[in-house]
Amino acid sequence: MRVVLSTYGSRGDVEPLVGLAVQLRALGAEVRVCAPPDEEFGDLLAGVGVPVVPVGPSARELTAAAPQPSSFPRYAAELIAGQLDAVMGAAEGCDVLVATGMLPAAAGALSVAEKLGIRSLSVTFQQLGLPSPHHPPIAYPGRPFPPGVTDNRVLWALDAESINALFGAALNTNRAAIGLPPVDDVRAYVVGDRPWLATDPVLDPWQEPADLDVVQTGAWIRPDARPLSDGLEAFLGAGEPPVYVGFGSMPLHASKDIARVVIEAVRAQGRRALVRRGWADLDLIDDRDDPHRRGGGWPRSCCVTPSPRRSRRCPRELREFAQPGPGSTPQPADPGDLNRQPQRAGSTTPRAEPTATTG
Numbered sequence: 417m418r419v420v421l422s423t424y425g426s427r428g429d430v431e432p433l434v435g436l437a438v439q440l441r442a443l444g445a446e447v448r449v450c451a452p453p454d455e456e457f458g459d460l461l462a463g464v465g466v467p468v469v470p471v472g473p474s475a476r477e478l479t480a481a482a483p484q485p486s487s488f489p490r491y492a493a494e495l496i497a498g499q500l501d502a503v504m505g506a507a508e509g510c511d512v513l514v515a516t517g518m519l520p521a522a523a524g525a526l527s528v529a530e531k532l533g534i535r536s537l538s539v540t541f542q543q544l545g546l547p548s549p550h551h552p553p554i555a556y557p558g559r560p561f562p563p564g565v566t567d568n569r570v571l572w573a574l575d576a577e578s579i580n581a582l583f584g585a586a587l588n589t590n591r592a593a594i595g596l597p598p599v600d601d602v603r604a605y606v607v608g609d610r611p612w613l614a615t616d617p618v619l620d621p622w623q624e625p626a627d628l629d630v631v632q633t634g635a636w637i638r639p640d641a642r643p644l645s646d647g648l649e650a651f652l653g654a655g656e657p658p659v660y661v662g663f664g665s666m667p668l669h670a671s672k673d674i675a676r677v678v679i680e681a682v683r684a685q686g687r688r689a690l691v692r693r694g695w696a697d698l699d700l701i702d703d704r705d706d707p708h709r710r711g712g713g714w715p716r717s718c719c720v721t722p723s724p725r726r727s728r729r730c731p732r733e734l735r736e737f738a739q740p741g742p743g744s745t746p747q748p749a750d751p752g753d754l755n756r757q758p759q760r761a762g763s764t765t766p767r768a769e770p771t772a773t774t775g
Contacts, residue, residue, distance in 0.1 A: 418510040422450040422503050422528075424472055424495060424521035426479060426665030426695070430457050432541050432614055433516070435636035437466045450503050450525070452476075464638070469506040472498035472521070476695055480667050485558030492520035493586035499524025500590055507532055514539055515606075520583045522606050523599075524590065531594050539612040543622060546611060546630065547572040547603075550623040556582060579603045655688060662692030675699060 419440055421433045430451050437447045451457045453470035461468040472495050483491055495518065503525050507513050510532075515525040516539040529536035540546060544554055552568050553575035555561050559582075561574055579602050588598040599605045610629045613622055614636050622630050643649070652658070659682045668674050675691060675698040682689040691698055 417444070417512065418446045419512045419514065420448050420450060420503065420507045420510045421514045421516075422471070422499070422506075422522075422525035423515075423517035424452055424475065424499070425517040426475055427456070428541060428664060429475075429517040430460065432636035433514075434460055434464055434466070435638040436514070436614075437461070438464050438638050439636075441466070448506055450499075450506050469502055471502040476665075479665060479695060482667065482669055485556070488556075488558075488582050489586050492583045493589065495521045496524035496527075496586055496590045500528060500594060503528045504531070504594075507534065510534055512537065516540060519545070519579065519603070519606055520586060523583065523587050523602055526606060527587070527591050527594070527596055531596060537612055538606055538608045539614055541614050541635075543613055543615065543620060543630075546607060546613065546622075546628060547575075548623065548626050548628070550626070576601060576603050651690070658682075658688035658690040659685075660690045660692070663694050663696055663698070664692075665695045668696040671696075 421437060423429045423433055430449075433449055433451070437449060440447045448467040448469060449461055450469045450471045451461070452472055452475035454474050454476050457475075458468055458470070478491070499521050503513075507528055511534060513525060513529040513534055513536045515522040515529070515536060522538065526536050526538065544551070547553070549568050552566075552571045555575075556578050559578045561571055565571060565574070580600075583602050584599070587602055591598060607628065610631060613620075613630050613632045614634070615632065616635045617632050619635075622632050644652070661678045661682070663674070671677075674696070679689045679691065679700070691700070693699065
């Protein structure tokens, strides 16, 4: 069987596909992945021997640019065109296409499968994008929901209108270019009647009854037993367990002092901090040691890039605080971590070999 996995987004949109690709190859399938051209994604997939087809512009650069809502239709048109161009060639001769990531990009990938006449599956790594009477949608920037509207089904109907307004013309113009008919409901086209939800059923249970026949597969995580870097090992071994703080791929444009805030908050509790640089490029705030702890002076904080492997790190951490993105949330379900209860979801696994800076 030949399978193409298509995504566009940040690390949390790519990382789970690595776990899926590894398992599919173990079952004898031929797999290739279409993903943003960022170097870290290419290295990640090369590390497991999976061919990668670059699609669209750099996801990190696009995230850092923080496009204004008025430009969303233009960016959507470019993303969809990129999908039709790159994924069309990658999916030729394949039996199945798995689509995930940003909604317009997923719509483009699914259109490729439709054009080629191959089976397709829509996958999401968090249920916030799946219509449900049990939770509301997240409003798109520049398109807030009317105040006072609280009925979830009404909010999801408004969400569908927003998606059509933002992405409908971009999708249908590109579909017409390859001889496909227009789509009336973009979200319904992407989600389908039986989407896959690749999240842990304990951390993120799908609630029934619901209007969709959701298949919850569990989180897609690739075990990684590589050792931590010498610098990080030295930091972890130099004192009491630190508190890990990470924000994944969030650029944090409006929070320039977030590193200082979190490190000072951790230190105020008498703890050390382990901070992931992430796409916000967080850094240490000073090079102070703490002479009052075990064994004399040892670094009070450590900054790593990229995030170290959680299964090796967790037994020596006190607590984790991180943004609950699709790449971060599943990690407490790692079988190696079931003997502890993190206060909040942690960082994604696996990562390239991290470097550590102490201070």
